[in-house]
Amino acid sequence: MQRKGWPALAGALLLTTVLSACGSNDGGDKAGSNNGAAANNGAAADNGAAADGGAAADDGAAADNGAAASDGAAGGAKSDKAFTIRVGAWFLDERPYMVQFKQDVEAAYAKLYPKAKIQWDVVLGATYFDKLKAQFASGSAPDVAFYQGVDFATSGNLADLSGEPWVSRLNDGAQKDAQTHAGGKTYGVPMGLSIGGGVWYNKQLFADLSLTPPKTAQELFDAADKIKASGKTPITLGFKDQWTAQMFFSNWLNSYGLDNPTLGKDVYDGKTKIAEDPTIQKVYQNFEQMKAKGYFNKNAISIDWPQSGQMFASGEAAMIVQGPWMPGANADNIAKGGFDTFDIGFFPLASDSGKVAMTLGSNEALGINAKTELMQESKDxxxxxxxxxxxxxxxxxxxxxxxxxxxxxxxxxxxxNEVQAAVDASTVLTSQFVSYLPASSITNLLDELTKVVSGVKFNAGDLKAAQTSLEKDKATVVLPAE
Structure with missing residues (x-):
């Protein structure tokens, strides 16, 4: 695995891809990169499993014994202090592993503070982040908060946790996670590292057509031709949820961008114009070609992510571009829909020459309110x-x-395991093109992508709107660390 641009890990899951301009319309944890809006711009992200369709992805977690014992916080001392500690989150729904997580936390905390109560302040979806910002501004934020976007840390809302015992246990990727680290300090726990998305495929359908995972853009087109000829939809899109459009677009642009690794910074600095760059144009041309050849579902821009997931689970579509929650979401969709079971595989989107870049970073981050009156209890x-x-x-x-x-x-x-192998074989990015753009400019790019997927011929001149928004809102961009 090659790494580019450390220490500015801005992925999820994924982050500036998955985290850009997303909102959950199904009540799941799709609100707030690793995987929404770019993490560096502090907008909500999406880690994607729908509350009603993305149930427990994986239930087998094996743990090493190196982590601190759960009753070892605060030196192992117990306290009879009675208090209520508030924990804010946008994703803690009724999926089994989420329920189990809350139960495990409550049981472990009761060993430290038998008379304490944990109050879970959960607002499902993107509105959580607006509420959290307002709470910080009014001094009413939770004591402990799950968050996305490094701006929560750089704005002074989160406590410096650099001296906490778990910091030394972070692995290489987590130590450089963009939304939990800033200015040489650690402000939050990366709750796992997530990819910024990729292509999940129906292994049975691929086997039936003697297909192997594509390693270049042309191989992807060739596979799509065979799939379409078989009567199946090659790739299902749910672009009604615009964050899915950004995920697809950014993942592909990341790989093509390896030939021009300073593209984002050059555009930000005014050295390159968005509408004039051939790398950006190439990605739009790919989408135009795929639309013209009928590789997408006809209702691609009118259905949302859960509906596209159902289409994939039913076996009607061979591929879907989504994040790391897809195995669990697909298994749940198959069970609920009564569809035939099939194994899924994963491969990243590659450039014409076969180059692959992937983003990697935390989706959910966990921090502490800098003004909490329960600082030690929160740290514990x-x-x-x-x-x-x-x-x-x-x-x-x-x-x-x-x-x-x-x-x-x-x-x-x-x-x-295929995801891990793909990460190991790819160039891992810590920032990406959209990291250098304001939210308004990203919206312009996605609007153009939606038009292309709807059948409108791509015109590079239409990207000038994104350039105009960049120049107008440039001051809102929080640049990735160099």
């Missing part, structure tokens, strides 16, 4: 959440790679 809570028994099952359910050197994760679906 965060510390126990990092223990293997608690965080490993969470990572497995989230489809995330481990962020700790002493915590391992066992996945129930072997497809996650």
């Amino acid at each position: 809570l965060v510390n126990l959440i990092t223990t293997a028994d608690i965080i490993s099952p969470f990572m497995a359910g989230d489809g995330a790679l481990t962020s700790f050197t002493d915590v391992s994760v066992t996945y129930s679906d072997p497809a996650m």
